[in-house]
Amino acid sequence: MAHHNPWPDEGNTGHIWDEDIRELDNPPPLWWMLSFYAGFIMIIFYTLYYPVIPLTDKMGGFTKGLTDWTQINEYNDDYKVLKDWRVAKFADKEEKLASMSVADILKDDELKSYAVATSKMLFGDYCAACHGAGGAGNPNFPVLADDDWLWGGKANQIQASITNGRVGNMPARGMMGNLTDEDIDHVTDYVVALSEGKGNDAQYAAGKAVFAKGMCLACHGPTGKPLAPAGAANLTDQVWRFSSDREEIKNVITYGVNVKKNGEYIKGTRQAIMPAFKERLPNPEVNIKRLAVYVHELGGGQ
Ligand code: HEC
Ligand code: HEC
Structure with a gap:
């Protein structure tokens, strides 16, 4: 920093670095100032519109804003739109699954792929704990992905195994x-x-x-x-x-x-007990058929 200011008239603050780099005190540009004030005005609208101010539970938890908007409401609304769209899009396929036999579903390539694709989560949630991921088996629980069957690998036999369970x-x-x-x-x-x-x-x-x-x-x-x-x-x-x-x-x-x-x-x-799933699965009429198709297609269906 210099002690001597060679530019006394240009309105610098007297802070000078490296001989000639000076700090000036020009006002900020107009556009910048306007945005700055606009920002303050935005805060007012934002505060009125959105839930912003946290309050104690007694005072109602937080300010609700003019429209009751919350992230979770928005998420739920979007999710509902997506879900309705899915239900509508796949309604005819679901109806076919409900009305056709497993053997007939297996003959319809498109429906078969649909049943398999929509089974993976179900199988993971309800079957994989015993039968292993993808039906690969676990100690004491049979492999479902081979063609070695205790109770039969035909569509109706697999369906019966899932519906009523099996006790050897x-x-x-x-x-x-x-x-x-x-x-x-x-x-x-x-x-x-x-x-x-x-x-x-x-x-x-x-x-x-x-x-x-x-x-x-x-x-x-x-x-x-x-x-x-x-x-x-x-x-x-x-x-x-x-x-x-x-x-x-x-x-x-x-x-x-x-x-x-x-x-x-x-x-x-x-x-060795295979539990009955007719009362354990959601929407069992359709989901048992879906899973029967899936198990049949794991590799060993007859
Ligand atoms: C609590 C453990 C358990 C769960 C969960 C379970 N299983 Fe089983 N499953 C078994 C056992 C044990 C057997 C063998 C029964 C036997 O020894 O006779 C079996 C047998 C079967 C069979 C007959 C296999 C054959 O060789 O004939 C099928 C098909 C089957 N399970 C499908 C499923 C499906 C699909 C699910 C999910 C909805 C499922 N299982 C969930 C334990 C389970
Ligand atoms: C009433 C029918 C029945 C009779 C009788 C029977 N078994 Fe079994 N056996 C089964 C069943 C059911 C299983 C178990 C299959 C399962 O749950 O996976 C089994 C399993 C076995 C296993 C295990 C196979 C494996 O893959 O781990 C052997 C070994 C076996 N039996 C041998 C015999 C012998 C030897 C006899 C005669 C002394 C006999 N069984 C009599 C029904 C029978």
Whole structure:
């Protein structure tokens, strides 16, 4: 800063930097001043128009403004417009879903894609906790994205699984409950062999005999493949419903699935229950069909 002001008459404030950079005290331009005052006037209108001044709860919370405008009201109004638009746009498709059978929906490519697209959220909200994202399965909960079905992969079978739920039942220690520990060891070896395609090997003959004696074949079919889908697992593939571990397989054979005594699950039994969704889903008539189409299209529908 200089002590000496070489420009005494130009109205500078006497603040000088780097020898010749001066601070002047010219008035601001008119346009600037007008905007400045206009800003003050705006504040008055703004304050009257919008909710601006916070007040105590006793005094009504806050000033409401002349039009009762709030962000949330505006959001709700816009949302309603969007929702009405969607409902109107998709009304005919929703009506078709409501009136057509799942099998017929599957034959209509456009409707099928629509059902699949609108199922993803529903599946995430209501099914994925057990069946995994995209039906990929979780320990103890079946994969829905393959073609291995307990209860059938036809449209009406999938629809029935979702509507009424499913409870698979397998008795403990064979149908009569009288297989010995030795029998169980043999039949476990046989079941493991079945999954490896070696069920007919002579060394598993004892297990095969137990499979007949314990009436395993009544549910799992004479060759380990159920004759009709009624909840029993296919034992001839590598898809394990519970576990591929020999001990775990032996446990299933020993304690069964969903076995109860005096209304309580017996110790060691596998619990496997698909809940009924006819009363759990919003708008169940349409949403069950939508989900049935989705599950069918996950990859394994028949
Ligand atoms: C609380 C866990 C749970 C929820 C939630 C659940 N499931 Fe299941 N689901 C199961 C179990 C367990 C089974 C196997 C039942 C059995 O072992 O017989 C099953 C079986 C099924 C089957 C039959 C599979 C087959 O192989 O035949 C379908 C289809 C199915 N679920 C669809 C759904 C859909 C769609 C939803 C969502 C609306 C859903 N599930 C929600 C537990 C659940
Ligand atoms: C009343 C019908 C029934 C009988 C009898 C039956 N099972 Fe099962 N079995 C089932 C059902 C149902 C399941 C469970 C399917 C599910 O919930 O995923 C099952 C599951 C299994 C599993 C588990 C398969 C896997 O993928 O994890 C094995 C192993 C098995 N059974 C073997 C046997 C053997 C061995 C016998 C005879 C001692 C037998 N079952 C008798 C119905 C039966």
